[in-house]
Each structure stands twice: as C-alpha cells, then as structure tokens.
Amino acid sequence: MSDDAPVLEVRDLHVDYPLPGGWFSRKRALHAVTGVDLVVPPARTVGIVGESGCGKSTLARAIVGLLRPTRGQVVVCGVDLATASRATMRRLRPMVQMVFQDPYASLNPWMSVHELISEPWRIHRGIVEPSDWDREVDRLLELVGLRPNQRHLRPHQFSGGQRQRISLARALAMRPKLIVCDEVVSALDVSIRAQILNLLRDIQQETGVSYLFVSHDLGVVRHVADEVAVMYLGRIVEHGATEHVFAEPAHPYTQALLSAAPILDLDRGEAGEEIVLSGEVPSPLNPPSGCPFRTRCGKARDLCAIEVPRLADRAVGHDVACHFAAADARFGIVG
Numbered sequence: 001m002s003d004d005a006p007v008l009e010v011r012d013l014h015v016d017y018p019l020p021g022g023w024f025s026r027k028r029a030l031h032a033v034t035g036v037d038l039v040v041p042p043a044r045t046v047g048i049v050g051e052s053g054c055g056k057s058t059l060a061r062a063i064v065g066l067l068r069p070t071r072g073q074v075v076v077c078g079v080d081l082a083t084a085s086r087a088t089m090r091r092l093r094p095m096v097q098m099v100f101q102d103p104y105a106s107l108n109p110w111m112s113v114h115e116l117i118s119e120p121w122r123i124h125r126g127i128v129e130p131s132d133w134d135r136e137v138d139r140l141l142e143l144v145g146l147r148p149n150q151r152h153l154r155p156h157q158f159s160g161g162q163r164q165r166i167s168l169a170r171a172l173a174m175r176p177k178l179i180v181c182d183e184v185v186s187a188l189d190v191s192i193r194a195q196i197l198n199l200l201r202d203i204q205q206e207t208g209v210s211y212l213f214v215s216h217d218l219g220v221v222r223h224v225a226d227e228v229a230v231m232y233l234g235r236i237v238e239h240g241a242t243e244h245v246f247a248e249p250a251h252p253y254t255q256a257l258l259s260a261a262p263i264l265d266l267d268r269g270e271a272g273e274e275i276v277l278s279g280e281v282p283s284p285l286n287p288p289s290g291c292p293f294r295t296r297c298g299k300a301r302d303l304c305a306i307e308v309p310r311l312a313d314r315a316v317g318h319d320v321a322c323h324f325a326a327a328d329a330r331f332g333i334v335g
Contacts, residue, residue, distance in 0.1 A: 005078060007177045007210045008040040008063065008096075013072035015055075015062050019285070029070075031284045032058040034234040036072075037311070040178060043204060045211040047225030047242065049218060049257070053281065055234040056214045060182045063212065064098045065089075077177060094124050097171035101183035103163035107155040113141070113166055114151040117173050127175060140169040143206075145199060161192035165199070172203065180212045185220060197224055218261045222246055230254045233292040234284060236311055240318020248327035250316040252297045255328060291323070299324045 015033040033055045040046045048056050061067045063074055065081060074081045076092055084092065100106040107116055117137050121128045128136050138148035144165040155163055164184060171179050181200070185193040200211065201224065215221050221228055221242070228245050230238040230253065238251040249255045256275040279296045282288050288295050294304040301324070309321045316327040 004042065006039045006075075007042055007077060008038070008212065009073070009075040010036055010038040010059075010063065011073040011075065012037060013059070013062060013074065014070040015058050015067055016070040028285060031234055031287060033062065033069075034287075036231075036234075036236055038229060038236070038239075040210050040212055042177070042210055043208040044226045045200075045204065045213055045224050047221035047228040048212065048214045048231060049216065049221050049228060050231035051216065051257075051281070053284075054231040055284075056216075056231055057182055058234075059231070060098065060180045060212065060214050064096050064180050065093070066098075090124075094120070094127065094174035095177045096180065097174055097176040097178070098180040098182065099164070099167045099171050099184050101186060103160065103167045104155060106167060107163060107170075109155050112152050112154055113137075113146075116155075116166060117141075117151075117170050120170070120174050124174065128173075136173070140172055143172065143203065144169045145195070159192075161188055161196060164188065164196055168196075168199070168203070172207070172209075176209060178210045178212065180214070182214045183216070184213075186215065186217065193220070200224060218246075218257060230257070233282060233287055235292055235321065237293065237321045238319065239311065244318050248317065250314070250318070250320040250325040250327045251293075251322045252299055253293050254320075291321075293322075 013033055013036040016029040016031055019028045019030060036059060038046065048059065050056055058067060062069050069082070076096055079088060079092055081089065081092070111119070114137050117140055118133045121133060137151055141148050141151060146162065146165055155166065158166065185196050188196065197220065203209065204211065211224070213221060213224055225242045227240065228242045229236045230251065232253050238245060238249065238254045245254065246258065249258055256277050259275040277296045282292065282295055290306050291297070291300070291304040291309050294300040297304070303323050307323070309323050311319050311321040313319050314322070314325045316325055
C-alpha cells in the first residue's frame with residue numbers, strides 16, 4: 001500500500017437486519033445502511049453525524065467486521081474484507097481497531113490495565129516481543145496521559161475519562177492504521193470530553209493514525225473532523241470538508257440539524273433561525289420511495305417521490321444528495 005492510498009474505502013455498502021415473518025407473511029428486513037460510499041485518507045479524521053437510529057453505529061460495526069454486510073465492499077489498506085483469506089484477515093485485523101462508547105462495558109473488570117493492553121499481543125504474536133511488554137505498556141500509558149505505576153490497577157479504580165484513555169491505549173497497542181471511535185466522549189463531562197478530543201488529535205499527529213469518528217454531537221465533530229458525512233435513514237445525504245459543510249449546509253436535513261445546535265452565530269450575535277421538522281422519522285422497515293427525507297422536507301416535489309437523489313456536487317462546493325440542494329449560510333455554524 002502506498003503512503004497516500006486510502007486507509008479505508010467503503011463502496012455501496014448495505015447492511016440489513018433480517019426479521020422473521022409470520023405464518024402467512026414473507027421475511028422482512030430492516031435496512032440499517034443503504035448504499036454508503038466513504039473514503040478515509042491516511043492521518044485524517046472523517047466524522048459521521050446524524051440523529052439516533054440513522055445507521056451510524058451499524059456502519060461502524062460493519063467496517064470493523066463485527067457485522068457482515070448484506071452487500072457492498074469494505075476495503076482496508078487495499079484489501080477487500082469480503083474476499084480476503086483467513087490468513088489475510090488475521091494480518092489485517094490489527095490495522096482497524098474500535099473504541100466504544102462505554103469503556104466500562106468494553107474492558108474486562110477482572111483484568112489489570114497491564115493485562116488489558118498486553119492481551120492483544122498474546123493473540124497476534126510478533127507485534128511486540130514478550131520481553132518488551134512492560135516497557136511498551138508504560139509507553140502507551142504515558143502516551144494517553146496515564147502514569148506507568150497505574151498499570152496494576154483495574155478498570156473500576158479509574159474515572160470514566162481515564163477508562164476511555166485505557167481503551168484508547170488498548171486500541172493503539174495493535175499499531176493500527178484506523179481507529180473507529182463510536183460516541184467515545186458522549187458519556188463524559190465537558191471538561192473530560194475536551195481532554196479526550198485533544199488527546200486524539202495529539203496521538204494522530206504523533207502516530208499518523210486515521211479516525212472514523214461517529215457522534216451525534218455536531219460541536220464535537222466540528223472540533224475533530226477534517227471531513228464530515230451526514231447520515232439519514234441509512235444513507236449519506238451530505239459529505240464534504242467540515243468547515244464548508246458547517247458554514248454552508250446544502251441539504252435540508254443538515255440545515256435542520258445545524259439550526260437546532262445550541263451555538264450562537266458570532267457574526268450576528270444572536271441565535272440562528274431554527275428549522276422545526278414535521279412528521280416522524282420513517283421506519284427503516286418500510287422507507288419512503290425516492291428521497292428518504294421527502295416526508296419531512298419542506299422542499300419536496302413530485303420528483304422526490306420517484307427518484308433517489310444521487311450524492312454529488314450540485315454547485316454548492318461539496319457533495320449533497322438532494323434534487324433541490326441550495327447552500328444556505330443562515331443555518332450554518334459561523335466562527
């Protein structure tokens with residue numbers, strides 16, 4: 001793999017959850033992710049935002065291999081995971097790691113910090129020699145802002161922010177190319193949240209790791225992400241450079257999300273206009289025809305019910321999936 005090749009490529013990814021049917025009904029499927037295309041370059045951060053139930057976490061789990069895609073491709077470091085051999089998969093697994101929302105649930109409470117961080121080296125031999133485990137554990141703890149003399153403690157002896165640092169050290173132990181962060185700061189206090197975000201940025205500058213950062217918090221994503229993709233009902237509806245998407249959102253859904261964010265427009269010195277969406281989020285069991293957002297969109301026309309809008313640059317400066325896209329800085333976050 002060349003130095004500038006993408007760490008991750010997702011191509012037309014679909015993930016369905018099969019549901020059992022009744023005696024006289026056919027089997028149904030919940031369409032959690034539909035036709036997602038995504039690229040994560042080296043040493044960059046791509047954010048995924050959207051309201052609860054839009055498919056963010058399902059996408060993250062499919063990328064790291066915790067869920068099997070219904071169809072489509074997940075290409076890691078140039079290798080398609082769907083067609084990779086068992087030996088190739090074993091070699092690739094260390095390259096993609098995941099940090100979960102709740103560190104206490106993802107860390108074995110009976111293991112010490114040293115055991116938690118060194119456990120992957122017992123499974124994937126050759127990454128770190130056993131004689132170097134103590135020194136490498138201490139280095140990783142210092143890298144994430146913890147003290148080496150804490151390596152014999154267990155997860156319950158740490159605060160929430162410290163446990164998240166342990167999870168990050170455990171992920172870094174595999175020397176990955178990509179870390180998928182799924183709501184990693186949503187359960188933390190504001191001050192601790194800022195520490196973790198700054199830590200992620202510092203680690204990226206030092207190691208060159210890429211992040212796929214999944215969050216519902218627009219302010220957090222704006223702080224950490226170079227690019228942002230907005231998801232709605234399993235699809236990416238807007239994607240581009242973070243500052244451009246936040247300053248000039250073009251999809252009605254993105255405009256509604258940003259208008260609801262409790263952030264002042266510093267140029268005008270007043271809160272931006274809020275867009276109140278009507279109706280409920282459609283069920284992924286039976287999504288609307290055409291554009292998935294049309295049932296809640298004030299711009300919807302007959303075309304929206306017939307044709308699914310393609311994610312493309314529609315003269316707004318970044319990609320958007322809307323037939324009637326129009327960038328509008330009134331709904332962006334400025335400053």
